[in-house]
Amino acid sequence: MDFIIQGTLQAVEALYHTELKESDINLQETRKEFEGEVTIVTFPLTRISKKSPEQTGNEIGEYLQKNLPHIAGFNVIKGFLNLSLTSQYLIGNFRNIISKDGFGTFPANGKKIMVEYSSPNTNKPLHLGHIRNNLLGYSVAEILAASGYDVIKANLVNDRGIHICKSMLAWQKFGNSETPQSSGMKGDHLVGKYYVIFDKEYKKQIDELKAAGQTEEEAKKNAPLIREAQQMLQKWEAGDEEVIGLWKMMNGWVYEGFDVTYKKLGVNFDKYYYESDTYLLGKDIIDEGLAKGVFFRKEDNSVWIDLTSDGLDEKLVLRGDGTSVYITQDMGTAQLKYDDFKMNESIYVVGNEQDYHFKVLFLILEKLGKSWAKGMYHLSYGMVDLPSGKMKSREGTVVDADDLIEEMIDTARQRTEELGKVEGLAESEKENLYRMIGLGALKYFLLKVEPKKRLLFDPNESIDFQGHTGPFIQYTHARIRSVLSKANVTSFDFDGLNAITPTERELILALGRYPEIIAASAKAFSPAEIANYAYELAKLYNKFYHEEPILKVEDTEIKNFRLSLSNVTAAIIKKSMNMLGIEVPERM
């Protein structure tokens, strides 16, 4: 629509003798209750025209109609100049879309970007909160790749620490050598089971100590189990063979379990980092910061940074005994990542409870003069809560990832069988379809909402399969593919076509928006924008489908045009959904 902006600039110059910038022209889509396709907001121009909004609109409208060949007409309502485009222009627009092989694919922009996501703890299985993280990370990575970035998907696994030792200790004490093989339990679930057992036993001991007269605080510190766990952590840090062996074995179980879940979710990684390798990093950065005068040392030998001039607090970066805090290793890991990949930007997909942490981290790196610090971004997302409140692994109040995925597939199977439209498909094809639909519903449900919003999930209310949902869009795709396969044509010739219906206009305009949608969602790191676009497109197509016959049309050019329109719509739906990590079926 650039020609309209240019035309308007000319009009303003000719009529009011003022030169404006492109950004001064306010273009928007015309609301569907008014006639036209493109609207210029003329309120801001009245300052220049020194006339009423209506008069300004009329004058510019007349100029444009006279001077631009593709403006068929206009109308003015208050400060809004609505322009109607000619059918020829829109058809030409559509030809443009189909002539480009990679319509909506951006050329490489030469920039490298890392997306770190998932980053699980290895002491428990994944739950719904992790699913949101994984889907967000994967989708953002896909969107960035589509918009021209060279993307590295990274996973920083939290594989050491006191929480892992808790699971290990409980297994050692109460596990009777239970293994995934012996119990038939998925490895991550087995380890998670002992994490819960630890907590239960630990609480018992606390209660006993309290009954014996200790305060809550004392009891928590003195319980034998927590002491043992701490000793185990020390042994681990000292490289004790037995502890390391146990740690490797149990983490191995967890990784096998995670792999299964990741595969089901369809997410993957190019690079794994492990905290057992990185937890000691960052101390050289402390020295660097002290030398540069960015950090300072207190009497107790602890190291701090003063961020009060930036509206934050004083922040501890190294304890008095020389041991790291979280932010120490995060600084070190950030440096490591940069040394490994030299990326221009780095995205951290992490929940909003760590907003403050990342604000501080990025600020510190900037103050240390790291040139790459300005490319860092915390993609913060809201927690997934249940009606009962927050999910807590220790207390077992979580929606388990594997369970939820299975339930979704089951529901898809049930719904599909009720509708009875998949006769003739092989059993394996059916199962694949149920998986596609079930996961499509789940993924769409989680991704259509803006990341930063908190998500309330009610396990008793099943995720919809109708309306604004993944399956709705998948259905639209299947329906189009069905029409196309019935038409059985490979080339769509409509050279002589010169008139189109209002819905066809809308559809062409919507298809044309695809590239800007990708650019916008990449810029905002927001899959939700693509999700909503895919829905609008599907909705619009269904409207078109009901209004206009396709295969039954006599006129072959109209028929070919409509088939072509269907073809492109299906392709763009598919690409959009794939960017969300959602597959679309040929039949359903």
Next chain:
RNA sequence: GGACUUGUAGCUUAAUUGGAUAGAGCAUCUGACUACGGAUCAGAAGGUUAGGGGUUCGACUCCCUUCAAGUCCA
């Protein structure tokens, strides 16, 4: 104590970043040539955009304030 985020119809949400009568879906009600696939489409009803004030041609959007929910920092 300080800081951050969120609040839109009964529920789940959108609003081109300051533009028109706040747009959808679910649920409710009504309708669609025995259908190119009804997991669809058309329509009805449902809103003081948490409350109050301000900025201006114009505010869900920006500023101030109160309330509610959540989170973080020693």
